[in-house]
Amino acid sequence: SFFLLTTSPRNKEYTVHFVDEYSEQINNIHFYILSLFGIKGKITRKQNKTELMVYSKALWIFLNKIFEMPIGKKHKIKIPEIINLSDFRLSFVKGFIDADGGIFRIEEYECLPKWIVKSPNIEVSSKYKIILQQIKEILENYDLRGHLYFHKTNQSYRLFLNGKIN
8 A cells, every 4th residue: 555645835735545455444543534534534445546635734734744754756765763763663564575575486486586486486576676675674672584576577675584594
């Protein structure tokens, strides 16, 4: 899933736009926004994705200032300092892997380095290298090792977490 923060200077509209292929994810996000902020958004289903539009300056500022989410299209994503310097770091990593990770199938990757193919792997992907580097560093604190790899076909970065060979 992803979200955008946008503004319209002309009518001073502050929009938070969430998108996911799974309606359940969007419904959960909407539930928490309603519970925490008392703000109701508009949910629509378009083709294979569900969208939530929330028009709220308070939520927009909260995500932009507190969680350091950039306005518009993202060019560099990192773990927000408020999370990175807290006890929630591992919970953030768990959520990130749950959303953008999975067990990868070797047959999908013909050009992978041999060190990846030799053992079972969990793969986490992102267009942004920095956030995967941060996740790798957090996991290393728990003696979990990973390898970063750039997937040329998809133009994205992959963090492979591989198990030990017995």
